[in-house]
Amino acid sequence: MKPLVELENAARDGLKQLTAEPEIEAAEVFVAENGTLIARLNYTSHIPSNGLEEPKSLANIGVGIRAVFNREGKRLIGFGSEASDISETGVRTALEKARESAVFDPEFVSLPKASDTPTVESPYHDPRVLELAQSDFTDAGWSVIEGALNVFESSEELLGVAGDRSRMAELGLIIGGDVTMLQERMAIASSHMPAVQSDESTLAMAFITAMIEKEAAKGGGWAAGRGLDVDFAAAGREAAESAIRSIRGDRVDGGTYNIILGPYAVTDIFNHLVLPVLGLELFYAGATPFLGRLGQRVGSSGLNVYDDGAAPGLAATKRITCEGLPTGRTDLIRDGILVGLLSNHYETQRIFRDVDAAEKLGAPPGQYIEGLAPRSGFRFARGGGRHFDTIPGTSPTNVVIHGNDSLPLEELVKRVGDGLYIGRIWYTYPINGISAGDFTCTVIGDSFRIRNGRMAEPIRANTLRINDSIHNVLGNVIGIGSKQRDTMVWASDQIVYAPEIAVRGLHVEGIAQHSENA
């Protein structure tokens, strides 16, 4: 990767170049370089496999220009970018694309302006990831496989199920998932913020699934951090141990149950159903189940959710957004009340000028200046990175969920009494559209019965479907766990620090009655 100073110089020189153009009223130069290193795993004991299936990378560098053109008294906004060239020529090419594509947007007010300064102290990333050797992430991938194989090979329980060590492979042991490392460098300068700002960030994640297929037992393991200190092998071990715990799983009858959602299940629900509909753009569009409910109760008292891109020590912390604005904490739900939304500069400016804003939000935006601040303007794309060729969207970073009275798991289990512990769910989608709040998903592993206030036998993977509503999940909380796990789901950009949450009366259906794969 290029040194950060080269990106900073390119942003500074690019801005000078743009401000010299007579037609340009304001401009922003965003220079970024990204590397995504992925070790994708596929080990199968019963089918020949490579183990590490895809050691691979995606790399890009370039410049993106946003410019406001004044043409015959009319203000037009345009965006253009150029890959692989952050020189004067690259900036000029990007500018010409911005000029050619400039449009009149009556809702555009201005390019981002900072009213605050970044508070994050460096270093909050792992510089070793930015200079990673070819072998490092390949090693990390294999360490996950070896971690899981160590658990499988030494498991007495697995040996008991197989009957004989030579028959262990016939159980259909699977290790899948990936180790992903993100390398991000960016610099930004604009007419409104001419002093160049820059950022370096790294992220290292392992997202692992292990399965004992013959037993329909599936377990998950994961780890996230800023760099090479992450214990990748532990994620493999955790997945294998979880799968072993799920052996001899049984079916559960359909019905209504009190359910403890494990950290991964909580993350899946928030990732697909809650965080997307807390984007300010969906309130503008009228397409959120929380339409008109800012300042109102959307969850049980004691439930708190915030996004904090500046949190010390958390994995997805960054110094500035991809708009050059300070990252920071946005409280979304406080004690069950909706108090803030995820936004970028464009959306915040737009809602403050929308005559229907109070109706869409549920309160005049002026009452929620902090809650609607543009702290979430990122240019995430392609599975990771801050991309020069996209305009800022709205994305969370470190999402933290916690309770007022956090409880140990044993207490949650007691409160549930008789019910279910659901650890991992899948295909969790807003089945009737994002506005309705209804969702459905299937239970794919790490799940158990709760009987008489105690954790009991495992639930067979892929035999249950949850059909319910996000309003019931948020509004019927029995208790919130005291331990948060750093979790992520497939194809998400944020890390969710999720506790276990016990919920009253969720509806499940038994499925796949005759399937050999369930």
Next chain:
Amino acid sequence: MEDDLQSRVGVDYVETARDIVRDIVTGWAKTLTGLRHCDIRLEVQQGKEASVENGSVKQAGDDYSFAIGAHVLAGNGALAPGYAGNMLGTADTSRLGPAIKEMLTTAHARAVHSAGLKERARQRFPTLGSSLADLTWAPVPIHHRTIAAQYETDPLGVSLQHLIDIGSEASKAIAGLGNRVVYNVVWVATSMIRELFVSSDGIDIDSEYAQTEALVFVVAAGQEGTLEFYDSLGHQRGFEVLEHGVNSGPIQLPNLYDFSVTLGKDTLETAAAPAMKDTETDVTVILDPHFSALVAHEIVGHPSELDRALKYETGYAGRSWFYTSPGCDQRGEQVASELVSAFSDPTIEGYGHYLYDHEGTPAKRVYHIRDGVYEEFVNNRQTAALFGVQPNGSCRATDASFVPLVRMTNTTFAPGTTDPSDIIGDVEQGFYVSGHRIPSISESRDNFRISALKVYDIKNGELGRLYRNGAVMSDSKNFFMQIDAMGTDWRLYPVPNCGKGQPMQTKRMSNGGPSIRSVARITGGSS
């Protein structure tokens, strides 16, 4: 400045790059130690797009993307794959050769290092390490081909303003349907894409195609809140797709204006309809071809991807109800009523059309289900070799910087023999399910709940009341085995957003089917 603009990379650059790539892949790459195979994929997309919100243009662009991907199979002893992918730009054209060599070197280093660790794992784990294999690619015919794009109106000849205008007209028309339309977005794009595949075994394929598409999103207010619908228009043709629509066999697509207005009206009508309530038991359901298309996608297409069947996607997109383990799969078994046949065919016209996949394998029709019996998976060269079958040309990536994956193509139920009006007319009581919306599928695809844009009840052979928020829920095999009518009204629809892989790759394809009658639960809302 004019010179700079003229020198931007365009699809024609692939022609220039072809010789450079071929020389490196079939010549220089042989100097890499322990090399068994390598290939380079290079792709240029050149096109325009615009996004219009509530009749007001928000964003437009006229740009190119230039991507490259390297794949190496190598090792000193054990054998392993390695990859590298980059986004390139015009500045790279002067140093394309060194850039390709660098990427192959990187991919090679990863492969060799991984192969060494594979060997170590075999030794460390005597019981479970023996399945760590040196997987290779099945051979395919060595072809050299140049394939031209098909279109009437060249995407590169369309002005950006014209694209903005057609999007604006559609968006304004939706907004003009009434004040219960609270929001709409129309995104439009037209482009040319040219892909080069060159491999060390001598394959050299240069394919070009046009792609024109739109996505329309509408939010309408009803008495019980807002409702949002979205749908896509798209085909591998020129700008005529948006201006005039498509009328070609099973592909019957309206022009952008009519498509947008129809979706807007449907959203308005359905937002005002009562919410569906769950049925207690299975009932007779009739799927229209648009809904059947998503069933074909989720319940036939995905589980027919051999990498899923062989567990590659266990941590992500799931496994397959057509395959459990070696010696225990559904090939040759009855998985559906004998009325049901389904296939993937990239050689037919469609959003997922191609003649060679991204491993250089010639495309062909693959029958998944014929007369109710499961037949064949779509595969790539590695999984074909592993499974002991011939490669059938079904491996593709979103762009050249990504690793190609086994993908369904134009995947569809085959047409049946029953007049669609008879399929409804024969039903005393049931539900007609129209237009697919959102799927939620169990991990091996053996159970599904898929929501519809609209659900009507059927009484005495006639459509009755319209409901919103209805969905079909069933175990897959139960549903398939109880199909008692397949219509003659076969249609293929564009599906623009099929996600798979890590990082997630979004791929375009066609899916389709005719009207289908079976039994299932109908579900409503929980809120």
